[in-house]
Amino acid sequence: MQYSAFSLLKNALTGHRHWQPAWRDSEPRSQYDVVIVGGGGHGLATAYYLAKVHGVKNIAVLEKSYIGSGNVGRNTTIVRSNYLLPGNIPFYEWSMKLWEGLEQDLNYNAMVSQRGVLNLIHSDTQRDAYARRANAMRLHGVDSVLLDKDEVRKMVPFLNYENARFPIQGGMLQPRGGTVRHDAVAWGYARAGDQRGVDIIQNCEVTGFRISNGKMMGVETTRGYIGAGKVGLAVAGNTSRVATIAGLRLPIESHVLQAFVSEGIKPLIPNVITFGAGHFYISQSDKGGLVFGGDIDGYNSYAQRGNLPTLEDVCEGGMALMPMIGRIRLLRQWGGIMDMSMDGSPIIDKTPIDGLYLNAGWCYGGFKATPASGWCFAHLIARDSPHEFAAAYRMDRFRTGHMIDEKGQGAQPNLH
Amino acid sequence: MSDLALKPLSAFRGHLAFTGMSEASGAGVTLEVRDDLAMAIVIARKGRLAALAENVCQTYGIDLPAGPKRVAAGSLAFIGTGPGQFLAVEQGGDALTFASRLAGALGDAASISDQSASRAVLRVSGPRVRGVLAKGLAIDLHPSVFRPGDAALSSIALIGAHLWQLDERPTYEISVFRSLAGSFAEFIWSSAAEYGVTIDNP
């Protein structure tokens, strides 16, 4: 059923009794051409693009819980392509472009809202670094603007300009950046994939891999064996767990990133704002909640929840930057498991096992990457060669010394 | 040129002159700046902790603590700061020669780093002092848990702090890095204000 104002009206007139499931709740078949492990944003996008762009027919997405139960439904919904390094910019910009056409492509309103992402600058050194970044973006054809203090003040007058520990000196703006309704991304890809024949199999956990002579044969699951010559892993924080079953040891640690939402209030914050001297970023959802976050908790964890010190740190940053939010109440805190790589950049690559493909290492930046990740991973799986925009995301870069380290923190995942 | 003889400046200079301070009788908290403490870090050399302990005991009559405790004899105290590490604190002595006097006395059993100028020490006491410190310190100071002679390295309101308890009044001395004296004083003031604050020396 095509979604539109007309279909909504039609259904309203018939008491909403005729809506179809957005996706079929499929039973697993015994054999697929491609099995994608992980029914999050990346896995569902991969399946959709495999079907749509590469014409692959028999695809299953296996999800151990319900689709979208991982990071795609736990993030702070920000999309942007304001990256620094040549290995990253084209990839994230391609993601931005896919976001811009996503809703019409999927026939699902994910509320892509290009309200602008503003990174604040608090020192000359930071200004220099952001100028370098903004220019690098321009060289890749990405929009970026460097703002001085007065321009920032005009745009967001409610920040703390008068009594700041780290005064605001300016900002870098990506006008095309913004937010997307996160859950809707998973549902939209699921529905669009389903319409192209993708089987979405929930409550189906992978427990083993059948590998013969170094070649992938299929996966053992809690719902039985499923054969597939090509298996793609897109399981984010659970990457090491699943890879260990396949005998792989990876340059990845799992860490908790928390996110926070306030009670709903009338429109207050027009765009996405990132504090440059503390760990705090914020936007306001269409429902009115302030959605904000900060750094990862900083220690390996598989618990999908956070702790108090990070929450305090984030709120301290918030109050340092915008003291007007003081009386607004925090409604919920929660956490997701990030697959933190050793250089802060992702891996989209083949593995030593023929037919096993890896999509991982997204750190806390996986949501914005969802469309391009699916696009490039689908390309890799279908063509057995990396997509040009993801060519730098090789696994052997750590061995050869070609790290893509935006933050310059080295092999220390909790600092990325 | 010796006519330039320099005088040390208290790290708290300019930082404890709050206006509107409550100095009513029965003040909850009393503050006193301790600029008369000489300090040095004493670290046992490799495999020489026993020898160091022996030297300290014979020279000063102090049994080096095995944990975070303060052991004093006369004007001198040793405070455990880590495995094999101590902060030696002398009250009223010549800070400029303290480290070398220690080095002379302890021989090659320890390495010594002069810290007399690196810390700003505030003595805080009074009936509400535990309530004040609880606003920034994540250590249980209840008298059943933390007693005179106990010491702790921790942080108070994001400021690294070393504190030790002197008596049951209770009285604590809190040492912070010198550069942070101003931020520390502001925190103590804002936390203690509701209980009333008296400052013993300006």
Added chain:
Amino acid sequence: MAAQSQPARLQSGGLIDRARPLEFQFDGRKMTGYAGDTLASALVANGVTLTGRSFKYHRPRGVLTAGSEEPNALVELRGGSRREPNTKATTVELFAGLEARSQNRWPSLTFDALSVNSLFAPLLVAGFYYKTFMWPAAFWEKLYEPLIRKAAGLGRASGLPDPDTYEKAFAFCDVLVIGGGPTGLMAALTACRAGARVILCDEDFGFGGRLLSETFEIAGISGASWVGETVAELAESANVTLMRRTTVFGVYDTGTYGALERVGDHLPTHVPHQPRQRLWKIVAKRAVLAAGAIERPIVFGGNDRPGAVMAAAVRSYVNRYAAVPGRRIAVFTNNDDGWKTVADCAAAGIPVEAVIDPRANLPEGLRNLADRAGATLFAGGRVLDAYGVSSGLQAIDVETAGGSIVTLNADCLAMSGGWNPALALTTHLGSRPVWRPDIHAFVASAPPPGLEVAGAANGSLALAACLAEGAAEGAKAAEAAGFSASMPAIPAVGADPTGMMPLWKVERSRTKAFVDFQNDVTAKDIAISESEGYRSVEHLKRYTALGMATDQGKTANVNALAIMAALTGKSIPETGVTTFRPPYTPVAIAAFAGHHRGKHFRPTRLTPSHLWAAEQGAPFVETGQWLRAQWYPRPGETDWLVSVSREVNATRSGVGVCDVSTLGKIDIMGADAGAFLDRVYINTFSTLAIGKVRYGVMLREDGIVMDDGTTARLADHHYYMSTTTVNAAKVMQHLEFCHQVLWPELDVQLASATEQWAQFAIAGPNARDTLRGLIDPEFDISNEALPYMGATTLTICGGLPARLFRISFSGELAYEIAVPAGYGDGLIRAIMSVGAPFGVTPYGTEALGVMRIEKGHAAGNELNGTITAADLGLGRMMSTKKDYIGRVMAERPGLADPERPRLVGFKPVDRAQRLRAGAHFLPLGAKAVAANDEGFMTSVAFSPSLNHWIGLGYLKNGASRLGERVRAHDPVRGLEFEVEICDPIFIDPKGERLRV
């Protein structure tokens, strides 16, 4: 008279203080309540039924509950910068002068323009926005989204900085008791008597929980009296801390609990030096959760109408507050507890029109009760729909056991669908509740370690069980914390039947039946969600926004699950349950920040010369936590560049002085100190002579430069390392790691000396002459006695011990002199005094930066965590004769690639052109595309020595391209011009000035 102004106040009774009337305002209307009221009870007493509008449909709403689970009665409290949106009227303690406004309505509460949304309700069902607003694409952001944002969002924030202060504090105890009702009081009492340190928290302003709202007798006295006696005993015990107005909102790891104390929210005005709220981090060996239970509504048509109130809340208003929520009350209950409302209303003389109980076979006692109350009993009946106007309920349609429909007049419908244990805290660490079919409710399965659940929170709803369980868990907790506890006598109470028959949703309702009141999720929305495949409870929640409102679905979730279970044909436990997240009730963001906001966001570190620099009028710049003097303006200098250039010129031609105390300083001692340094630096230090200084570079283990600085050898077993300012702590941590984890066998002792020494750079041709004025005469600092890269200890100013290093960041003849930090203020004044004849000029971080760029020294902008020693042109320093951290990984092809960008200098071809850091380099004539990007400018400065701008940067193959030109491409600043590649050392490339 007060009584006239409070038409719905009972003449007597309640726990309010009638001697203390309080004036307040709601939507500008002046009213009176009493001390002991909540805002909600005062509104009820004043006959106010309409308190707000709902989120999506802007439906009229009134008070539903009497507690923190309230979804409807949200108001904006106070005004101006203290305006506080979305405040639950049921939790606001009334104070004199309180001002509250209804929210999410325009222009007024009674006439709300957006209530037309109700007319479009058929279109605004669950998930409607996912299906539309897609065409034309540009309209979403320009039209649809702003409309949606404006319509949503409940209350308005002030938009102004919060003027109040907040605090954070730690507390420690043996036993934390969460909830001060009968269960919690018994738990606290038992643990207290065992001698344990007890903290008892309750979110209410009075202890007692339901005992304040019910008519129980305990041990022959009223519940409220028993509470008074018990609290008195606890209050007198030194080992008990009673915390009223304190909500334990979260459970965190290792027995840490978050709690919010509302210190001043109930006060009309701010008390000096007192915070508005205090965030407690309570570390408890054991905890007892005695948070009670939350009554659930019944889902039927119009159940959100103002006047439809929870049955227990009606008792709270009547018994505790002596306020009557209606003149014609009907009670709709599926359980025995709801019948208490019948009894209590009757006892208070409030007419009960009807009792509707879906249970066909009711015990005799209940039938008699209906008779005594004069109420029509509909056993086996259901309320189908409730009707009324926006100000409230007028009538209900009752379906009788026989299937006929009866319309009754009622202005208040007390409803009870049973009770959900308040188990939210037990799920904060991830455990899932389990369904208990015998009580038709979820209870905790595996509570967090150290926490036990008791009383109604544990599904034990009868008072006797609450008292007994509270005592038992209190004793258990005290025992587990190391105390010997004995069970107290459990006070005798009357029977308290808890029978019920589940009724999740009334079929055949004709109007909207609400499940989540605040987010306007209806039974129909759940059906749509189910039909579209959003059947997982998490999908249901995310698709319909069920349970995502400010109450986290406390009154909604279980009903929704039951409805979904019925739709899918699964059982409730099979359907599952969503997770409660901290905080239990919303907490002001400022409370989590406490003291650390504004200037106090992070501590500030001041240099030894700060007071003096401030006297000179220097502006300060943040360098990590430090404030450093940026430059020292002289009268008439309005442009910073003029001041900075003057400082540079004065230094290069005479002498300048700069406070460099912020650099990290580490004493490295012990017999193996030299060997240790050899392993952490790329170059060798064990061979450094005593009295000498050497520049060193240290790598991370991945081969990338971590930090650089000079290290002096002061004695055989004593080195003195300096680090960059920003990396001081990181380097110390790294060295401790190397020492403790990698090479504990070495005889090395480390001590930070950063704060011990005030250190000043004295630089320029007149540096030595200036110094001579300070140094005690017996010390020789001639070029021969203390050559370049020499170090010595000596005394100055008549015996003050000092360390003197002949090192130079500026490229001039220069020294760094260090004295104990307390003397730093005196020393800078002394330097200014003895240097005056030589024109000594203080310089700040800007001039420091100019001079280091003129000398090509790498600093923070260059050391960005991706740079190798070879990139800096220091490849030859990397020893091949020893192992050191990072050596092996630095050999990887990606890091050893000779094509990597190298640090070089840049000059504008048009010498008048200003350079900008962040510009990228493109080959001349090449297109401005990424493929042609050859590097970028890291640092720039106007060199007063050369009289033009200069820069440092990384350029592909840079070292072999000196003299070539490239384009500096800076589109974000609209700049594009040619620069010449040059050696990074702009001044005195042979270093002759250093050695004079």
Added chain:
Amino acid sequence: MRIPCPYCGERDIHEFAYLGDATVSRPDPARNDAVQAFYEYVYLRDNPAGSFQELWYHAAGCHSWLVVTRDTRTHAIFGARLASREAS
């Protein structure tokens, strides 16, 4: 979270800095396969879901490096010891 420092006692997590896996050890740089060994040491991790030995630095306390055993699923801490094999 609270970590039991063997020297200072149980302390709040904010006093500590995290490094990570304590089970990897720095290889001998003289090994023939030193590059591979260092690559594995610096980059590859088991990243287990469950009991995990990890390095923490008591930055705001005694400056000891600790090996803490912790469950990465529940954050339950089973113990901590000084990382230095020879503490004195």
